[in-house]
Amino acid sequence: DQPTGLHGLARRFAMPLFKISATGAENALARVADLNLERYAGMYRAQDGLACDPGYDNWRLVLIHPSRKPLAGAPVEARPRVIRVMLPSGLSLIAFEKELHERLSPAGLGGWIASPAGRRHCADLGLDPREAIRLTGYNTGEGERVSRADELYIFKPRLDGGRLLTIIEHIVHDYVVRDVAGRRPNWGWVAPNQGYRSIRPSTAPSA
Template structure:
């Protein structure tokens, strides 16, 4: 299982094309006390992306009580939006998973996704089974699997504010519960949410100017932090970009932004039917080609 990367991309850059000669971490202001298990231990001059962008689409307070919505909305399936992390393995201190990656970047990272399963913990079992997000690339261009991506667990989503009155989005015990319109499939809702959160996607950010500059501050290679997942199908294996690891703080204003994004998707779908996509999404979740071959028998 070997791949190669562009050698020019294996040099940490400051963002202006020059190589970062010395990591800036030693001079950075410490935010957490020495020995803290938290990820964001230092303040670095990086503007972290915010889920949904800087400005969220506003919704009026009566968005879900207005005639425009109530007369057109017909409730459909109930789904959940969850946030998850991994890397707490008491049997192997080296299996740090996404938590270890967050500590390396000095950033808040979580897997944010949608599930139709009544018990979202079953989704955690599935992700742990396939070691979701474990595949990365070494500095010399070889594919490898990091440890700790078989311990996925839910984390609480705790918004500061309630959803709008009569909102189809509600705050559950650990997840956001969403009652979809009858004609909005869960898969399409998931893709729309991904699109709105794209600016905070880890893999894309690592290739951006800000991402390369930040990695230059820390003296690390962006490619070694990217995430992929390997799916096995009988005798073949497929590699897929891991598309749902975001810069996301589930107990901060990011949680409020997530509520608003879900509300915007449903409100727009119900009140602006002319803007609905007329084609189906092509699923990229499990890869489109056979990247790896099983050894010959």
């Protein structure tokens, strides 16, 4: 049988493709169940309109293979299939995930496939690059909203696991160091329309 889902896409485009994201769920399998229900990245925009591919309801966790242990004292724990992080006070999950996406963006599938190198790669394989620009349909009860599936990356777990661990450590370290210095990084703030607000302890003027 031919592989389907992201595995099938990776096979057709001859690239190691994986989804990397963060979740606040205690058990990452709960988030995987949501991805399967949503059929995350199961759509793309074909010449005649939106098209759906099979297999995007079968997401699963894979081994990460970090090449080292977390730095001593870092609030990070490397497990076989997840990296657990204790976020510092004031750094929301959404802000962390946005910064993770930003630092992983050079390996992002959507950006690379639209680049000259990506288009040459598709031409060499005789493939339409639009097939690799994945979408997710979200049924909100008032119609379906289609969004870009931007959490797909060119990633080799056996080679890049240590790099992913380093990126996560740096996100936490940079936030803490700048916060202590009174220079909280811009990405630590979350837009009010996302339902989050930053809460910092107030200080009374000294007498």
